[in-house]
Amino acid sequence: xxxxxxxxxxxxxxxxxxxxxxxxxxxxxxxxxxxxxxxxxxxxxxxxxxxxxxxxxxxxxxxxxxxxxxxxxxxxxxxxxxxxxxxxxxxxxxxxxxxxxxxxxxxxxxxxxxxxxxxxxxxxxxxxxxxxxxxxxxxxxxxxxxxxxxxxxxxxxxxxxxxxxxxxxxxxxxxxxxxxxxxxxxxxxxxxxxxxxxxxxxxxxxxxxxxxxxxxxxxxxxxxxxxxxxxxxxxxxxxxxxxxxxxxxxxxxxxxxxxxxxxxxxxxxxxxxxxxxxxxxxxxxxxxxxxxxxxxxxxxxxxxxxxxxxxxxxx
Numbered sequence: 001x002x003x004x005x006x007x008x009x010x011x012x013x014x015x016x017x018x019x020x021x022x023x024x025x026x027x028x029x030x031x032x033x034x035x036x037x038x039x040x041x042x043x044x045x046x047x048x049x050x051x052x053x054x055x056x057x058x059x060x061x062x063x064x065x066x067x068x069x070x071x072x073x074x075x076x077x078x079x080x081x082x083x084x085x086x087x088x089x090x091x092x093x094x095x096x097x098x099x100x101x102x103x104x105x106x107x108x109x110x111x112x113x114x115x116x117x118x119x120x121x122x123x124x125x126x127x128x129x130x131x132x133x134x135x136x137x138x139x140x141x142x143x144x145x146x147x148x149x150x151x152x153x154x155x156x157x158x159x160x161x162x163x164x165x166x167x168x169x170x171x172x173x174x175x176x177x178x179x180x181x182x183x184x185x186x187x188x189x190x191x192x193x194x195x196x197x198x199x200x201x202x203x204x205x206x207x208x209x210x211x212x213x214x215x216x217x218x219x220x221x222x223x224x225x226x227x228x229x230x231x232x233x234x235x236x237x238x239x240x241x242x243x244x245x246x247x248x249x250x251x252x253x254x255x256x257x258x259x260x261x262x263x264x265x266x267x268x269x270x271x272x273x274x275x276x277x278x279x280x281x282x283x284x285x286x287x288x289x290x291x292x293x294x295x296x297x298x299x300x301x302x303x304x305x306x307x308x309x310x311x312x313x314x315x
Contacts, residue, residue, distance in 0.1 A: 030159075032059065033063065036063070039231050044277045045281070063088065066096065107124070164202065180206065205224045212229055212307075247268065258272055
């Protein structure tokens with residue numbers, strides 16, 4: 001007997017793909033690639049991303065790999081964030097995917113694992129429901145904005161120097177997969193899956209974000225998984241800055257703060273600190289999600305204090 005869907009924990013079949021989809025011609029070629037996951041509707045973080053990116057020299061590309069909406073529960077802000085993001089290559093995350101339809105079976109589409117508390121799951125579903133109303137208002141009267149979100153791709157392949165990069169929101173098999181979470185990457189039981197996945201995908205690097213916990217993991221000789229955690233929210237314990245992924249044939253320019261890095265095939269794979277105007281963002285957040293709201297309950301401590309060292313999961 002088929003179990004009924006569990007909103008927020010269910011991974012719809014439409015989210016699935018094979019690692020072999022990455023064994024294709026690159027969608028883009030560049031010397032410097034920025035991958036920005038988990039912007040979460042934070043316009044101050046978006047300002048900081050653009051400042052970092054436009055300060056780079058040479059051939060460069062910027063990719064938003066999903067969940068660029070989440071806290072932006074006001075139609076004008078939502079529309080503004082969307083318009084700025086889609087000037088670059090944008091992939092849909094579970095948030096954009098669920099905002100683009102009216103089916104509540106998947107809830108937020110987060111596919112939360114069992115260790116995430118049910119109250120957190122339900123709050124995320126409630127946030128998504130409110131944001132769906134916001135998206136409808138922002139898209140009125142034609143609904144073109146939601147149709148545009150539905151048409152965004154789930155993954156991309158980039159050629160950066162001598163390295164092929166698979167860009168995903170979740171993992172190499174699912175839009176909302178958790179196998180690129182740090183806990184999964186360091187689990188010995190996951191090693192065989194990683195080897196097989198890289199063999200089938202024929203990439204050197206996977207860049208993801210969905211689990212909101214940053215990682216730079218060596219998955220084998222000349223193989224790396226980089227998870228930027230979140231750009232628009234604190235991603236390291238005790239700090240309030242976000243993180244973005246930078247992959248380049250050149251080291252980071254002066255002034256760019258690199259938190260972790262690796263070098264393979266003459267290419268740097270780096271987790272870059274994203275500092276933004278905390279005070280302004282916190283005021284904006286409180287205006288949208290005051291104390292007692294689901295987003296405030298789930299995220300305010302992280303926004304103001306940084307994630308707990310043992311904490312995992314967000315949108």
